[in-house]
Amino acid sequence: MKVSGFTFIRNAQKFDYPIVESIRSILPLVNEFIVLVGNSEDQTKELVESIKSPKIKIVPSVWDDSLQKGGRVLAVETDKAFQRISPDADWAFYLQGDEVIHEKYLPIIEAGMRKYLRDNEVEGFLFKYKHFYGSYDFIGDSRKWYRNEIRIIRNDKKIHSYRDAQGFRNDNKKLNVRVLDAYVYHYGWVKPPNLQLAKQKYFPSLYGGANAQKANSFSKDSFDYSKIDSLALFDGEHPEVMKERIEAKNWNFNFDPTKKNYNVKTRFLNFLEKTTGHRFGEYKNYRIIK
Numbered sequence: 657m658k659v660s661g662f663t664f665i666r667n668a669q670k671f672d673y674p675i676v677e678s679i680r681s682i683l684p685l686v687n688e689f690i691v692l693v694g695n696s697e698d699q700t701k702e703l704v705e706s707i708k709s710p711k712i713k714i715v716p717s718v719w720d721d722s723l724q725k726g727g728r729v730l731a732v733e734t735d736k737a738f739q740r741i742s743p744d745a746d747w748a749f750y751l752q753g754d755e756v757i758h759e760k761y762l763p764i765i766e767a768g769m770r771k772y773l774r775d776n777e778v779e780g781f782l783f784k785y786k787h788f789y790g791s792y793d794f795i796g797d798s799r800k801w802y803r804n805e806i807r808i809i810r811n812d813k814k815i816h817s818y819r820d821a822q823g824f825r826n827d828n829k830k831l832n833v834r835v836l837d838a839y840v841y842h843y844g845w846v847k848p849p850n851l852q853l854a855k856q857k858y859f860p861s862l863y864g865g866a867n868a869q870k871a872n873s874f875s876k877d878s879f880d881y882s883k884i885d886s887l888a889l890f891d892g893e894h895p896e897v898m899k900e901r902i903e904a905k906n907w908n909f910n911f912d913p914t915k916k917n918y919n920v921k922t923r924f925l926n927f928l929e930k931t932t933g934h935r936f937g938e939y940k941n942y943r944i945i946k
Contacts (some may be wrong), residue, residue, distance in 0.1 A: 657773055660741035660811070661686040661711075664733035665753045666694030666719060668703055671855045672847040673753040675700075676707055677897040681757040682749055683709055685766055692717045692737040715740055724864030727820030734817035738809075745811045746773060752821070754844035755807075758895040761838035768836050769808065779815065779831040780824065781808040782942055783838055788890065789845040790881040790909035792902050796845075797888040798918075799925060799935065806833055806942055807840060820863075823941040833942045841895060848907050852879035881909050885917045 661682055668675040679689055689712045693701045704714055717736060723729040734750070741748055747769050751757070757765070765781075772778040782804050787796040806823050809815050809831065818825045825831065845852070856879060894902060918926065929935050 657747070657770055658742065658745045659686045659747045659749055659769065660745040661689035661749045661751070662692075662734075662737040662741055663690070663751050663753060664692040664694065664717070664730075664737050665700060665704070666733075667696045667698055668700040668753060669698035670696070671858070672851045674756060674843055674898065674901060675753040676703060677895070677901060678751050678753055678756050679704070679707060679709075679712065680897045681759070681895055682751065682762070683707075683711060684759075685762055686711060686749055687745070688713060688742060690715060690737050690740045692733055692740070694719045694733065713740070724862060726864075727862045729862060730821035731817035731819060734821045738815075738817070739813070741811065743811075747808055748811050749808050750824075751807065751840070752844075754842060756841045756843065756895050756898060758839065758841060758893075759897075761836075764838050765808070765836060768834065772834060776810075777832055778834050778945060779810050779812070779826060780806045780833045780942075782833045782835045782944065783807045783840045784836075785840050785842055786890070787842045787845065789884060789887055790911060791907075792843075792846055792894060792898075792905065793890055794887040794909070794911055794913070795890045796884070796886070798886040799922060799929075800885065802939070803935070804835075804940075804942075805840070806831060808836075818941060825941070830941060830943045832945050834945055841898075843898075848905075849878040849881065852881075853877065882911070884911070885922070886913075886915075887911050888913050 665673060665675045683689060691704050691712060692715050693704060695718045701714060717733060719729055719733065723732060738748060768781055784804055785802060787801045789796045809824050815824050815826045925936060
């Protein structure tokens with residue numbers, strides 16, 4: 657079984673992406689790792705090179721900043737990276753620059769890929785998510801956070817990144833996936849408040865139109881993490897590759913996890929989810945094989 661990792665990244669230092677930790681987290685599982693490095697304003701390429709792994713293949717890329725509608729440029733960069741993986745790879749493991757896999761899940765992930773290697777009905781694998789917010793001590797636990805996403809796909813070039821690189825499709829059809837009992841640790845909302853603000857100012861420009869105007873609507877010099885509906889304390893352990901980054905954090909964020917800032921509609925939907933176990937209205941860009 658051959659597995660290729662792939663990702664894209666741009667301005668990793670400028671926006672404090674844990675790209676080194678992300679790549680390192682799955683290096684033991686992959687035979688190669690394609691890193692599409694976009695035209696950056698910092699030392700992103702050198703940052704990736706610092707990992708010093710023979711598995712890593714850095715591919716330079718220039719983003720087409722005219723592809724603003726719906727964040728399309730993000731999907732284009734994902735597809736460009738996917739196209740560069742070895743033709744003889746069986747599976748392609750995709751992580752975004754702020755996503756990390758805990759080492760405890762690596763055996764589970766490998767076992768799943770081996771089990772369904774010859775089962776062509778399985779086009780990919782679905783992961784669960786933990787979304788960290790504000791600091792490494794809190795996770796989002798409200799309906800605003802997506803719970804699952806595809807992060808491993810079969811090496812079938814009919815598969816492509818969908819919309820703003822949130823998931824994948826095969827000729828615009830949802831992929832048939834198996835669910836892995838493994839989590840992606842998403843750290844996109846954990847960074848110093850000034851850098852989080854910088855990212856939030858920039859990111860809407862990738863989507864164009866009114867969203868681009870939003871990028872110019874910030875008046876503060878620090879992101880306010882307190883404007884959140886609900887958080888829960890994280891009582892687990894972070895991936896080993898994240899420990900140095902976490903020890904070096906230089907800001908504090910406190911939140912009362914008993915505080916819930918829900919409107920009436922959300923309270924009702926939360927009640928239904930708690931009593932039925934089903935999240936009504938949840939977006940699912942996949943078909944789960946039972």
